[in-house]
Amino acid sequence: MPGDSAGGGPLELFLKIGLDERTAKNTVANNKVTANLTAVINEAAVADGCSRTVGNLLYTVATKFPANALVHRPTLLQYIVSSKIKAPAQLDAAFLFFANTASEKFNLSEFEEACGVGVEVSMEEIEVCVRDIFYEKKDSILEQRYWTNVGELFGHVRKKLPWADPKIVKEIIDAKLYELLGERTAADNEKPQKKKEKPVKVEDKKTVVVAPAPPSEEDINPFLIFPQPEENFKVHTEIFFSNGSVLRCCNKKEVLEKHLKLTGGKVFSRFPPEPNGYLHIGHAKAMFVDFGLAKERGGNCYLRYDDTNPEAEKEEYIDHIKEIVEWMGWKPFKITYASDYFQELYDLAVELIKRGHAYVDHQTPEEIKHYREHKMNSPWRDRPIEESLELFEKMREGKMDEGEATLRMKQDMQSDNYNMYDLIAYRIKKTPHPHAGDKWCIYPSYDYAHCIVDSLENITHSLCTLEFETRRASYYWLLHALDLYQPYVWEYSRLNVTNTVMSKRKLNRLVTEKWVDGWDDPRLMTLAGLRRRGVTSTAINAFVKGIGITRSDSSTIRLDRLEYHVREELNKTAPRTMVVLNPLKVVITNLKEDSVMDLEAKKWPDAQTDDAVYKVPFSKTIYIERSDFRLKDTKDYYGLAPGKSVLLRYAFPIKCTDFILADDNETVLEIRAEYDPSKKTKPKGVLHWVSEPSTGISPLLVEVRLFDKLFLSENPAELGDDWLGDLNPQSKIVIPSAFAVSSLQDSAVGSTFQFERLGYFVVDKDSTPEKLVFNRTVTLRDSYAKGGK
Numbered sequence: 124m125p126g127d128s129a130g131g132g133p134l135e136l137f138l139k140i141g142l143d144e145r146t147a148k149n150t151v152a153n154n155k156v157t158a159n160l161t162a163v164i165n166e167a168a169v170a171d172g173c174s175r176t177v178g179n180l181l182y183t184v185a186t187k188f189p190a191n192a193l194v195h196r197p198t199l200l201q202y203i204v205s206s207k208i209k210a211p212a213q214l215d216a217a218f219l220f221f222a223n224t225a226s227e228k229f230n231l232s233e234f235e236e237a238c239g240v241g242v243e244v245s246m247e248e249i250e251v252c253v254r255d256i257f258y259e260k261k262d263s264i265l266e267q268r269y270w271t272n273v274g275e276l277f278g279h280v281r282k283k284l285p286w287a288d289p290k291i292v293k294e295i296i297d298a299k300l301y302e303l304l305g306e307r308t309a310a311d312n313e314k315p316q317k318k319k320e321k322p323v324k325v326e327d328k329k330t331v332v333v334a335p336a337p338p339s340e341e342d343i344n345p346f347l348i349f350p351q352p353e354e355n356f357k358v359h360t361e362i363f364f365s366n367g368s369v370l371r372c373c374n375k376k377e378v379l380e381k382h383l384k385l386t387g388g389k390v391f392s393r394f395p396p397e398p399n400g401y402l403h404i405g406h407a408k409a410m411f412v413d414f415g416l417a418k419e420r421g422g423n424c425y426l427r428y429d430d431t432n433p434e435a436e437k438e439e440y441i442d443h444i445k446e447i448v449e450w451m452g453w454k455p456f457k458i459t460y461a462s463d464y465f466q467e468l469y470d471l472a473v474e475l476i477k478r479g480h481a482y483v484d485h486q487t488p489e490e491i492k493h494y495r496e497h498k499m500n501s502p503w504r505d506r507p508i509e510e511s512l513e514l515f516e517k518m519r520e521g522k523m524d525e526g527e528a529t530l531r532m533k534q535d536m537q538s539d540n541y542n543m544y545d546l547i548a549y550r551i552k553k554t555p556h557p558h559a560g561d562k563w564c565i566y567p568s569y570d571y572a573h574c575i576v577d578s579l580e581n582i583t584h585s586l587c588t589l590e591f592e593t594r595r596a597s598y599y600w601l602l603h604a605l606d607l608y609q610p611y612v613w614e615y616s617r618l619n620v621t622n623t624v625m626s627k628r629k630l631n632r633l634v635t636e637k638w639v640d641g642w643d644d645p646r647l648m649t650l651a652g653l654r655r656r657g658v659t660s661t662a663i664n665a666f667v668k669g670i671g672i673t674r675s676d677s678s679t680i681r682l683d684r685l686e687y688h689v690r691e692e693l694n695k696t697a698p699r700t701m702v703v704l705n706p707l708k709v710v711i712t713n714l715k716e717d718s719v720m721d722l723e724a725k726k727w728p729d730a731q732t733d734d735a736v737y738k739v740p741f742s743k744t745i746y747i748e749r750s751d752f753r754l755k756d757t758k759d760y761y762g763l764a765p766g767k768s769v770l771l772r773y774a775f776p777i778k779c780t781d782f783i784l785a786d787d788n789e790t791v792l793e794i795r796a797e798y799d800p801s802k803k804t805k806p807k808g809v810l811h812w813v814s815e816p817s818t819g820i821s822p823l824l825v826e827v828r829l830f831d832k833l834f835l836s837e838n839p840a841e842l843g844d845d846w847l848g849d850l851n852p853q854s855k856i857v858i859p860s861a862f863a864v865s866s867l868q869d870s871a872v873g874s875t876f877q878f879e880r881l882g883y884f885v886v887d888k889d890s891t892p893e894k895l896v897f898n899r900t901v902t903l904r905d906s907y908a909k910g911g912k
Contacts, residue, residue, distance in 0.1 A: 574602055619679040
């Protein structure tokens with residue numbers, strides 16, 4: 124490969140430009156990025172090495188440079204190597220400039236102005252800017268102290284001085300904060316309450332610290348990056364052939380005009396899942412991009428089943444996908460299937476053969492692999508067109524056995540892009556199709572069908588994840604070969620979340636080998652699993668929108684960030700209630716045996732109306748959490764202990780006067796306590812509790828399932844074949860005999876609640892009239908809002 128000419132392999136080459144060893148090794152493991160970065164290094168003429176700053180910028184170019192403007196990449200590289208462009212902000216501006224320019228000529232002075240070339244921002248200028256911003260925001264900073272949103276301050280500086288060095292800006296902001304506020308104190312660990320005119324629903328500050336969401340996350344319109352349909356005359360991509368020729372793919376004027384007439388100039392997108400498994404959270408991002416773009420532009424989005432492989436598809440998956448799309452809040456313009464177009468696809472395959480761009484091949488899969496590895500043409504590649512037409516007809520009529528022949532596209536076996544190595548267009552599969560029945564015994568491949576169906580449905584924006592980027596050349600080659608309309612293709616990064624797996628193969632293994640309890644197990648990141656766990660579609664969509672639509676190929680989003688959005692929503696929608704997971708009996712000795720008081724408990728912290736409260740009985744026997752009692756008290760402990768008082772939430776203070784131990788002289792069986800009916804006692808600790816509704820009658824018995832991360836490691840996929848050994852043995856803990864307040868008795872499946880001091884829970888479908896089952900959706904803690912990204 125090109126990097127080898129510098130002496131040594133790509134790893135040595137990448138280390139020479141200053142990449143750290145881990146980044147370099149991860150890059151080598153990614154064939155696409157390796158090829159791009161090697162080409163960038165050679166174009167920049169720095170194969171013998173460069174500074175780390177330049178190397179990091181080159182790496183960013185290799186992973187993010189707009190594919191529609193590759194002809195201008197050498198120009199940008201010269202600006203980087205000569206240090207005329209030396210900051211990430213300048214590079215981002217260059218990417219935006221070239222994305223809009225595409226392959227067209229541009230004015231160099233306009234480019235330099237857009238990227239801040241030659242602009243030097245002194246430290247004094249930054250200090251003056253920061254000082255002015257602090258003066259303007261002083262009252263807010265003094266109120267919020269170290270909870271001040273530094274990112275927002277940074278944004279104000281960036282707006283005034285876009286080319287300032289971000290490291291220097293951060294240092295000056297931090298120094299200015301310290302100068303104004305002094306040392307961080309213990310009080311700074313609790314977020315100051317904002318002054319609001321109207322009361323809002325907030326969680327008890329003793330159980331959770333609620334920090335502000337990342338600034339402007341919900342306000343950004345992520346779809347602004349996409350062009351309008353009428354702009355689809357520009358070069359989409361350039362295909363470089365091994366003979367030196369270049370195909371610059373774009374729509375001819377008459378083709379685009381016909382397309383715009385058929386669509387009325389509207390955006391048409393599609394969400395094209397394969398019906399061979401359950402959808403996961405990565406598909407939520409795809410739905411947000413595909414349906415979201417159409418909605419934002421007033422267009423239409425198809426739900427199209429990519430059902431070209433009859434062996435892997437099931438009606439169960441087809442039904443599931445339709446249901447989940449609707450649950451996620453999206454309404455398809457039409458529901459279509461790739462199989463709806465089997466006849467058109469077949470007819471176009473015949474046309475492709477007639478044009479000399481396809482041939483019937485008899486190589487086995489092993490032979491195809493060997494020939495591709497050595498960039499060798501198939502022995503049947505140059506067979507006569509009439510012969511391929513005759514054989515392809517025999518394939519269609521079922522006169523040939525499976526594996527006896529395939530139809531392959533005649534692309535470029537010597538290309539640097541392995542997705543141009545004469546990809547298979549049709550294969551023989553004598554299997555009935557779930558949607559098309561038994562009419563066909565040959566089926567088109569994804570690489571053949573996907574782009575053609577996009578064209579037939581007049582899709583304006585064909586959006587997919589980055590692993591399909593190397594298929595872009597094949598996509599446009601085929602449409603060009605058939606003179607078909609060419610949609611605008613754009614790839615974005617996959618959504619990867621920590622502590623889980625999302626490959627269909629791994630998910631299928633978890634389910635079939637019963638490591639989990641089905642496709643909707645609440646520990647999985649399948650959308651069915653998340654729904655069963657109590658995560659709402661609106662929280663998922665807010666999470667996806669907050670991430671944005673980027674081309675960063677190495678981002679893994681912390682699970683905390685999803686949980687943050689879940690808490691944000693459930694805090695507003697889930698009524699409070701009380702459940703005791705591990706009950707410890709408490710007998711109120713100064714309350715009469717048959718005395719039962721009906722007390723009012725709040726469903727919401729700011730409850731003002733009758734329907735915002737529920738009744739809880741207070742009787743002689745109550746139950747608290749076993750963990751809320753200790754035999755020995757300490758200064759930092761706020762629970763119950765001998766001789767100590769606590770406040771029962773919505774009820775009275777109680778004081779432990781005695782306790783009964785089991786025969787082991789350690790296990791507490793029962794607590795004796797007195798309550799303070801006057802409420803003059805003011806203890807610090809507040810406990811949740813559940814009471815017997817009447818003498819001798821146990822509280823409502825429920826089952827509670829506590830779910831946690833499915834895997835111990837953040838990225839179990841990195842463990843290779845040992846990934847199953849990373850399963851978290853504590854990912855599901857079942858508590859069969861928890862006690863709940865009686866008002867939960869008639870809760871419907873899917874109802875969500877905040878169990879005070881414990882977390883958010885949802886009624887599971889396993890519930891029966893005799894016994895409710897609750898799944899924990901998320902705990903009350905929120906590490907993301909505290910800074911964990």
